[in-house]
Amino acid sequence: MYSKQALKYLRKMPRARAEDIMSAVRKIDEDRSVFQGNLIKMTNSLFHRLRIGDYRVILDIDDGKLVVLVLKIGTRGDVYK
Secondary structure, eight states, X not given: OBOHHHHHHXXXXXXXXXXXXXXXXXXXXXXXXXXXXXXXXXXXXSOEEEEETTEEEEEXXXXXXXXXXXXXXXXXXXXXX
16 A cells, blocks of 8 residues: 555656566565565654665555555655655
């Protein structure tokens, strides 16, 4: 699942990079161990961060329900604001 803000950002970014991000999110949904190094729990937060090139994807992962919610996508300087 993607937030409205994340979908809007995906539509505006280069298609190849958007496909990379969506593919990575699908893989995380299937098997979280695939991204052990790039999927990190954020400090003082309930969310996780995934790094894909210059982009960061902020995720809310609910293991009890196997739900991955993409909250925000952006470059390193913008995504944490």
